Amino acid sequence: xxxxxxxxxxxxxxxxxxxxxLALQHRGQDAAGIVTFNNxxxxxxxxxxxxxxxxxxxxxxxxxxxxxxxxxxxxxxxxEELDAQPMAVNYPLGVAMVHNxxxxxxxxxxxxxxxxxxRLVQTTCDVELILYALAAELETKNLSRISVDEIFECVAAVxxxxxxxxxxxxxxxxxxxxxxxxxxxxxxxxMGQRFDDEGPAYIFASETNVFDxxxxxxxxxxxAGEAVFVDMERQVHTRIxxxxxxxxxxxxxxxxxxEDSVLHGRTVAGERVRMSRPLAATFAKSGLAPDIVIxxxxxxYFFASGMAESLEAPYRRGxxxxxxxxxxxxxxxxxxxxxxxxxKLNPIKDVIAGKKIAxxxxxxxxxxxARHLVRMLKDAxxxxxxxxxxxxxxxxxxVYGIDMSIKREMIAxxxxxxxxxxxxxxxxxxxxxxxxxxxxxxxxxxxxxxFSGVYPTELSDRDLEELxxxxxxxxxx
Ligand code: SF4
Numbered sequence: 001x002x003x004x005x006x007x008x009x010x011x012x013x014x015x016x017x018x019x020x021x022l023a024l025q026h027r028g029q030d031a032a033g034i035v036t037f038n039n040x041x042x043x044x045x046x047x048x049x050x051x052x053x054x055x056x057x058x059x060x061x062x063x064x065x066x067x068x069x070x071x072x073x074x075x076x077x078x079x080e081e082l083d084a085q086p087m088a089v090n091y092p093l094g095v096a097m098v099h100n101x102x103x104x105x106x107x108x109x110x111x112x113x114x115x116x117x118x119r120l121v122q123t124t125c126d127v128e129l130i131l132y133a134l135a136a137e138l139e140t141k142n143l144s145r146i147s148v149d150e151i152f153e154c155v156a157a158v159x160x161x162x163x164x165x166x167x168x169x170x171x172x173x174x175x176x177x178x179x180x181x182x183x184x185x186x187x188x189x190x191m192g193q194r195f196d197d198e199g200p201a202y203i204f205a206s207e208t209n210v211f212d213x214x215x216x217x218x219x220x221x222x223x224a225g226e227a228v229f230v231d232m233e234r235q236v237h238t239r240i241x242x243x244x245x246x247x248x249x250x251x252x253x254x255x256x257x258x259e260d261s262v263l264h265g266r267t268v269a270g271e272r273v274r275m276s277r278p279l280a281a282t283f284a285k286s287g288l289a290p291d292i293v294i295x296x297x298x299x300x301y302f303f304a305s306g307m308a309e310s311l312e313a314p315y316r317r318g319x320x321x322x323x324x325x326x327x328x329x330x331x332x333x334x335x336x337x338x339x340x341x342x343x344k345l346n347p348i349k350d351v352i353a354g355k356k357i358a359x360x361x362x363x364x365x366x367x368x369x370a371r372h373l374v375r376m377l378k379d380a381x382x383x384x385x386x387x388x389x390x391x392x393x394x395x396x397x398x399v400y401g402i403d404m405s406i407k408r409e410m411i412a413x414x415x416x417x418x419x420x421x422x423x424x425x426x427x428x429x430x431x432x433x434x435x436x437x438x439x440x441x442x443x444x445x446x447x448x449x450x451f452s453g454v455y456p457t458e459l460s461d462r463d464l465e466e467l468x469x470x471x472x473x474x475x476x477x
Pocket of ligand 1: 399
């Protein structure tokens with residue numbers, strides 16, 4: 001999962017790209033980068049948080065009315081500066097690019113780019129593949145007078161070649177900015193507009209929260225398989241280039257996106273409240289009766305408060321999150337992971353002691369965090385702890401850019417719910433039912449593959465094995 005932003009504006013966009021990346025920081029903390037265009041590309045990127053990569057001295061150097069930004073969460077590829085985005089090429093035209101997602105035919109594409117286009121992919125980051133694939137298509141056109149139709153033809157050819165999930169924003173030097181998604185629109189991308197004194201400005205981003213901060217009005221989501229091209233005069237051209245059955249990642253609503261963002265016209269907070277209703281019904285069927293409902297901060301707030309409302313049990317804030325505790329970059333052992341949880345979260349003993357607690361989290365992946373939380377709550381005096389997951393059990397790897405793709409690490413893929421409760425030391429474990437989640441999205445075609453095993457793109461068992469192997473290798477680098 002990554003965060004991307006692109007602005008085709010009227011004046012220097014670097015300060016806005018920087019502010020936008022800060023608003024998207026929750027989508028990736030491993031690396032950050034910005035590229036702007038003003039006759040040439042100017043780029044700055046590095047490992048770490050947005051606040052550590054950029055300094056005031058970069059403002060004049062990165063001046064330009066058009067630019068892209070990226071925050072990276074390493075999934076495919078290693079976490080090295082070489083893999084940080086944006087990436088750019090200067091032949092046949094200057095093209096710079098950012099992307100969010102995961103290419104599932106990486107090896108095959110890398111070989112064909114080398115054999116057919118003599119382009120050597122140097123990183124393990126899949127944006128390089130998409131960049132070279134687009135550059136190779138552009139090379140087939142008369143670049144001195146490339147038309148809008150030809151740009152869309154190039155995007156369509158890339159969409160046919162590149163398998164997987166991707167939202168991409170590219171700048172083509174002296175031509176314009178083009179944003180496109182894979183034919184199923186698995187990863188999010190929204191588009192906004194603002195009228196400055198000098199004329200219109202356009203923005204593309206992973207989430208709409210960025211628009212609010214920067215004063216852009218949300219226009220719409222970029223549709224599955226669509227390309228939106230903004231030319232140098234800020235004229236907008238759109239086309240559905242390659243379309244398959246849409247499959248938007250439902251986990252965006254559960255975990256990735258911030259509560260104030262609007263994706264496909266739905267506020268993330270509102271979706272979490274909607275999901276809390278069937279979750280509460282499932283919980284009620286178990287016959288359990290909590291004294292209070294608490295959340296694991298901060299993504300589970302709307303699940304917990306909504307569930308408490310349905311159950312007519314009080315919602316309380318039982319865990320405090322240390323806002324200054326950053327993400328631990330290297331957590332090689334279970335002990336280290338548990339230590340990180342302990343440093344991040346602290347129970348409020350007066351709220352917890354003597355109570356039967358339903359503690360709600362967005363999901364359970366390995367179960368190590370949940371186990372530590374249960375122990376923490378029991379140490380704080382909880383009489384009973386019921387662990388509630390707003391997601392159905394994760395039983396299949398995500399191959400579309402989410403860092404949970406090793407099946408042997410998924411507790412629900414290997415143990416029953418009773419065994420999981422025993423492992424955690426919880427008095428009960430309750431999961432959202434997959435059928436309930438699917439029923440909630442009967443009007444928005446979504447991907448549920450990590451819960452159902454039904455992948456929206458073509459994937460052979462061999463592809464799945466290779467992707468899992470790549471993920472294991474990346475983690476061990
Ligand atoms: S497999 Fe799961 S996390 Fe991955 S895109 Fe589909 S719903 Fe999202």
